[in-house]
Amino acid sequence: EAQVTQNPRYLITVTGKKLTVTCSQNMNHEYMSWYRQDPGLGLRQIYYSMNVEVTDKGDVPEGYKVSRKEKRNFPLILESPSPNQTSLYFCASSLSGTFIGEQYFGPGTRLTVT
Amino acid sequence: DQQVKQNSPSLSVQEGRISILNCDYTNSMFDYFLWYKKYPAEGPTFLISISSIKDKNEDGRFTVFLNKSAKHLSLHIVPSQPGDSAVYFCAARDSNYQLIWGAGTKLIIKP
Numbered sequence: 126e127a128q129v130t131q132n133p134r135y136l137i138t139v140t141g142k143k144l145t146v147t148c149s150q151n152m153n154h155e156y157m158s159w160y161r162q163d164p165g166l167g168l169r170q171i172y173y174s175m176n177v178e179v180t181d182k183g184d185v186p187e188g189y190k191v192s193r194k195e196k197r198n199f200p201l202i203l204e205s206p207s208p209n210q211t212s213l214y215f216c217a218s219s220l221s222g223t224f225i226g227e228q229y230f231g232p233g234t235r236l237t238v239t
Numbered sequence: 240d241q242q243v244k245q246n247s248p249s250l251s252v253q254e255g256r257i258s259i260l261n262c263d264y265t266n267s268m269f270d271y272f273l274w275y276k277k278y279p280a281e282g283p284t285f286l287i288s289i290s291s292i293k294d295k296n297e298d299g300r301f302t303v304f305l306n307k308s309a310k311h312l313s314l315h316i317v318p319s320q321p322g323d324s325a326v327y328f329c330a331a332r333d334s335n336y337q338l339i340w341g342a343g344t345k346l347i348i349k350p
Contacts, residue, residue, distance in 0.1 A: 230282025
């Protein structure tokens with residue numbers, strides 16, 4: 126089954142404790158992206174990757190890191206989480222970086238930073 | 240400053256009637272527009288899209304209309320069904336091929 130998986134689905138952590146949210150897709154997609162969703166703001170892009178070893182900042186990259194060492198995986202790293210990073214996070218992928226159009230989304234990771 | 244706006248946070252429609260969801264944008268360089276649907280505890284799923292060179296695209300019960308002069312697009316669902324109850328996001332593709340998203344409209348279909 127074609128899908129984007131994220132782990133964990135729920136995470137409660139404390140300020141400053143490094144964490145990683147994993148994202149994996151099995152569709153051989155070139156393009157992958159991370160979003161955060163906050164009430165009244167829709168989805169805002171954090172980072173995206175057009176292909177392996179190619180990453181770029183989105184609209185809200187501060188406090189986040191990513192890497193794309195393999196085509197299927199695109200982990201999101203919070204080196205020192207803060208309460209303002211409490212949010213719902215989505216990973217997405219699409220076939221090509223130049224036709225972003227239809228993106229496939231993971232189920233989301235709800236992160237709470239206390 | 241939001242470039243893509245969905246001004247109605249929620250909309251309630253009777254089953255069987257037409258649902259119309261609206262979206263306004265400010266950037267005339269957007270070249271592709273999409274609607275996504277999101278159920279609780281799931282990620283958004285693609286619904287329908289339209290290129291800026293068209294003014295209408297239809298897929299079954301779903302039709303998207305684009306009015307470039309007004310920088311406005313709308314999604315029509317006819318007839319509305321209970322399973323259509325969800326949050327609907329519109330998104331626009333910018334010149335860097337990235338999607339700019341609206342805040343979403345929660346559609347409630349009443350039986």
